[in-house]
Amino acid sequence: MKQTAGRDQLGTIAPLFAHLNDDVLFGEVWDQSAIDAKTKCIVTVVTLMASGVTDSSLEYHLQNAKVNGVSRDEIVAVVTHATMYCGWPKGWAVFRMVKEVWDEGEKNEPNGLSTIFPMGEPNDAYAQYFVGKSWLAPLGDPQLGAANVTFEPGCRNNWHVHHKGGQVLICVAGRGWYQEWGKPARELRPGDVVSIPPEVKHWHGAARDSWFQHIALAVPAEGASAEWLEPVSDEEYAQLA
Numbered sequence: 001m002k003q004t005a006g007r008d009q010l011g012t013i014a015p016l017f018a019h020l021n022d023d024v025l026f027g028e029v030w031d032q033s034a035i036d037a038k039t040k041c042i043v044t045v046v047t048l049m050a051s052g053v054t055d056s057s058l059e060y061h062l063q064n065a066k067v068n069g070v071s072r073d074e075i076v077a078v079v080t081h082a083t084m085y086c087g088w089p090k091g092w093a094v095f096r097m098v099k100e101v102w103d104e105g106e107k108n109e110p111n112g113l114s115t116i117f118p119m120g121e122p123n124d125a126y127a128q129y130f131v132g133k134s135w136l137a138p139l140g141d142p143q144l145g146a147a148n149v150t151f152e153p154g155c156r157n158n159w160h161v162h163h164k165g166g167q168v169l170i171c172v173a174g175r176g177w178y179q180e181w182g183k184p185a186r187e188l189r190p191g192d193v194v195s196i197p198p199e200v201k202h203w204h205g206a207a208r209d210s211w212f213q214h215i216a217l218a219v220p221a222e223g224a225s226a227e228w229l230e231p232v233s234d235e236e237y238a239q240l241a
Contacts, residue, residue, distance in 0.1 A: 037175065038209045041065035042078055045094075049079065050086040054093040062101045067190065068175060069153065069210030072102040115173035115213050117148040129158045129228045131237075132205075145218030151176065155212075156205025158231045162198050165224030168217040169194040169204060176212035177240055178204040179232075185240055188214070198224075203232050207240070 006021030030040060041064055048058045065075060075098055083091030120137025123130065132155025137148040151174075159181065169178065171192040178194050179185040181201035188194070188204070196202060198221070206212035218224065 036207075036209055037068045038065070038070055041068050041070055042074075045075070046078065046082045049082055049090050049094050052090060054090070054097065058094070059097050059101065062097055066101060067173065069207070072098075075102065117172055117213060117215070119150050120148060123149070126157075129160070130205075131156055131158075131231050139215065145220065146215060148172070148213060148215050151206035151212045153206055153210055154208050154237075156232050156237065157203055159201055159203050159229040161201050161227045161229070162196060162219075163223075163225045163227060164198050165221035166198040166200075166219040167196045168219065169196065170215040170217070172213045172215060174212035175207040175210040176205055176214065177207060178202065188212070201229065205232075208237075 004022055006018030007015075009018075010021075011018045030037070035043075041061065044061045045058070045065055048054075048061060062075070070078075076095075079091060079094050079098060083094075117139075118137040120135045123134040123136040126134075126136075133152045134155050134157075135150040137150075139146040139148055156177070169188075171188045171190055171194075173190055176188040177185045178188055179202060186194075187207075194204070198219075204214070
C-alpha cells in the first residue's frame with residue numbers, strides 16, 4: 001500500500017512522524033505477507049471500532065476494505081460480531097459509515113467491488129478460456145477495442161499469446177495478478193498499468209480473496225489475433241498470496 005498523507009500534511013513540521021506513517025505503517029507493516037490485505041483491512045476496522053475511532057480515518061479503512069474484496073455481507077457480520085464485545089453505541093456509529101460506503105453507487109458495485117465501470121454481461125463467448133466466472137462490458141466505439149473485464153475471486157484466464165498487436169491492461173478495482181511465462185507473478189491493484197508485448201505468453205485474473213476489474217485495450221495491428229493455451233494450474237495459482 002502506498003501512502004503519502006503523512007508527508008503531504010505533516011512533512012514540514014513532523015518529518016519523522018510522516019516517515020513512520022507513510023513508509024513503516026503503510027509501507028512495511030501493510031506489505032508484510034503473513035496475512036493478506038483483506039484480513040489486514042478487517043483487523044484494522046475492528047481495532048478502530050473498539051478504540052471508538054469513528055471519524056474519517058475509519059471511513060478511509062472501510063473504503064480500503066471494500067477495495068480489497070470485503071463484501072457488504074462480510075462487513076455487516078464483522079461489525080455485528082465486534083459490537084457484542086466492544087459496545088452497542090460503537091456498532092451503531094460504524095454501521096452508519098458502512099451503509100454510506102457500501103450503498104454508494106451500488107448498481108456498479110458487484111459483490112462489494114468499488115468501481116465506476118459497468119459489470120456487463122457474463123463472458124460466455126470466452127468462458128472456455130477462463131477458470132471461474134467473468135463478465136465483459138465493451139467500452140465506447142467498437143473500433144477502440146476496449147472492454148471492462150470483471151473477475152470473481154479466484155477467476156483467471158488461460159495462458160495465452162497476443163500475436164502482432166499486444167494488449168494494455170488498466171486496473172480499476174479490486175486485486176489481481178499478471179504473469180508472463182518464466183517470470184514471477186505481479187500483483188495488480190487499482191491504478192496499475194500492464195503493457196503486454198506481442199508474442200509473450202501470459203495470463204491475468206483475480207486474487208483468490210478479491211473481485212478484480214481491469215480495462216483491456218487491444219493494440220491495433222494488421223492481422224492481430226489471440227492464441228489461447230492451457231489453463232493456469234490450481235497448483236501454480238495456489239502459490240500466490
